[in-house]
Amino acid sequence: MAEKILIIDDDMDTLRLVGLMLQRQGYEIVAANNGTQGLEKAFGEKPDLILLDIMMPDMDGYEVARQLRDNPLTKYTPILMFTAKTQLDDKVTGFEVGADDYLTKPTHPSELQAHVKALLSRAGRVPEDTKTALHEHHAYIIGVIAARGGLGVSSLACNLAATLFQEFQTDVVLAEMFPGRGSLGLDLGITDCSGLVELLQLPPAEISRDKVAEKLEPHVAGFKPLLASYQPKDFHLISQVNQYETLVARLASMGRFLVLDMGTGLPPFVQRLMHMLNELMVVVEGVPNTILHTRALIEDLMELGMNKGHISVLLNNRLRSESQMAWTEVQKQLNHPIATTFTPAPELFFQAVKMKMPAMLCQPESLTAQQFGKLVEAISERESHTK
Numbered sequence: 001m002a003e004k005i006l007i008i009d010d011d012m013d014t015l016r017l018v019g020l021m022l023q024r025q026g027y028e029i030v031a032a033n034n035g036t037q038g039l040e041k042a043f044g045e046k047p048d049l050i051l052l053d054i055m056m057p058d059m060d061g062y063e064v065a066r067q068l069r070d071n072p073l074t075k076y077t078p079i080l081m082f083t084a085k086t087q088l089d090d091k092v093t094g095f096e097v098g099a100d101d102y103l104t105k106p107t108h109p110s111e112l113q114a115h116v117k118a119l120l121s122r123a124g125r126v127p128e129d130t131k132t133a134l135h136e137h138h139a140y141i142i143g144v145i146a147a148r149g150g151l152g153v154s155s156l157a158c159n160l161a162a163t164l165f166q167e168f169q170t171d172v173v174l175a176e177m178f179p180g181r182g183s184l185g186l187d188l189g190i191t192d193c194s195g196l197v198e199l200l201q202l203p204p205a206e207i208s209r210d211k212v213a214e215k216l217e218p219h220v221a222g223f224k225p226l227l228a229s230y231q232p233k234d235f236h237l238i239s240q241v242n243q244y245e246t247l248v249a250r251l252a253s254m255g256r257f258l259v260l261d262m263g264t265g266l267p268p269f270v271q272r273l274m275h276m277l278n279e280l281m282v283v284v285e286g287v288p289n290t291i292l293h294t295r296a297l298i299e300d301l302m303e304l305g306m307n308k309g310h311i312s313v314l315l316n317n318r319l320r321s322e323s324q325m326a327w328t329e330v331q332k333q334l335n336h337p338i339a340t341t342f343t344p345a346p347e348l349f350f351q352a353v354k355m356k357m358p359a360m361l362c363q364p365e366s367l368t369a370q371q372f373g374k375l376v377e378a379i380s381e382r383e384s385h386t387k
Contacts, residue, residue, distance in 0.1 A: 162361055
């Protein structure tokens with residue numbers, strides 16, 4: 001099979017000429033004409049080498065390289081910076097952000113070919129632990145997040161996981177990501193909520209698939225939860241960014257779907273995990289301040305490289321109130337489409353907590369269950385496009 005090279009450059013002549021030259025050498029070529037598109041193709045196409053320009057309008061090559069190195073899928077992918085910037089400081093910065101090699105334009109084709117060949121020959125030198133984790137990665141990963149607390153993120157993530165299992169009868173993993181703020185264990189009647197905390201305390205190399213599997217206890221709802229403690233003292237573990245990265249790679253090998261309850265805001269570990277996601281569901285309610293915060297969150301997500309098309313907004317109207325805006329007005333103020341609207345069902349969710357079950361299982365014929373069913377249909381459609 002031909003080795004795959006991704007060329008990221010806003011200069012169309014470079015894309016065409018260099019692509020054609022490398023193609024004649026037997027390589028498979030993938031092209032992107034800006035940084036954002038380059039990241040999408042890097043995470044989706046999994047190239048063997050990335051040829052990266054620096055001067056691009058939307059996101060420069062330095063930032064692209066940083067994000068590539070922050071993602072476990074591309075952490076060890078060779079990067080050859082191929083640019084007209086010739087100053088020593090430019091080269092130093094390139095190597096600091098993770099480039100493996102640096103070549104200035106224009107260059108003779110034979111020189112470029114030699115650099116490409118040398119980098120590809122060294123590409124297999126990846127730590128065995130990391131290669132195993134990347135090989136295992138296959139789940140469709142869905143993050144659920146909100147700009148502020150109290151919007152029902154955990155409840156929505158739980159019911160989404162339960163609906164995915166009911167619809168497909170396949171392995172579904174549900175993971176809480178915020179130590180010290182766990183609530184799913186309490187809601188589901190599970191007493192041992194130490195799984196996430198214990199794993200985050202390990203060195204990344206010790207977070208093996210077997211150790212992660214030991215922390216997953218199948219629930220009667222069908223999914224396998226990894227739970228976060230509710231002890232405030234455990235909150236400091238959110239700084240274990242490398243552990244989160246390895247943990248999610250392991251979890252992604254354990255089912256067809258992985259649902260991450262990512263809590264609120266954009267702490268460093270959430271930013272690190274963001275590009276592992278197939279889609280991110282942002283929860284909002286029809287209240288002016290919440291809409292303002294949510295719009296800011298979406299803007300930040302896109303600035304960090306998240307594709308707008310991979311962000312789905314869920315309007316969660318938890319309480320019956322005339323003060324809440326209609327979905328059309330929320331959508332207008334957010335400047336982002338509403339994917340799903342959940343109508344108020346406080347009695348149903350109160351019953352669910354008493355029964356220690358997801359709400360959609362308490363009343364399978366309810367409007368709430370139907371709304372989750374339609375959401376899962378849309379997810380299934382998007383998942384089919386990733387295969």
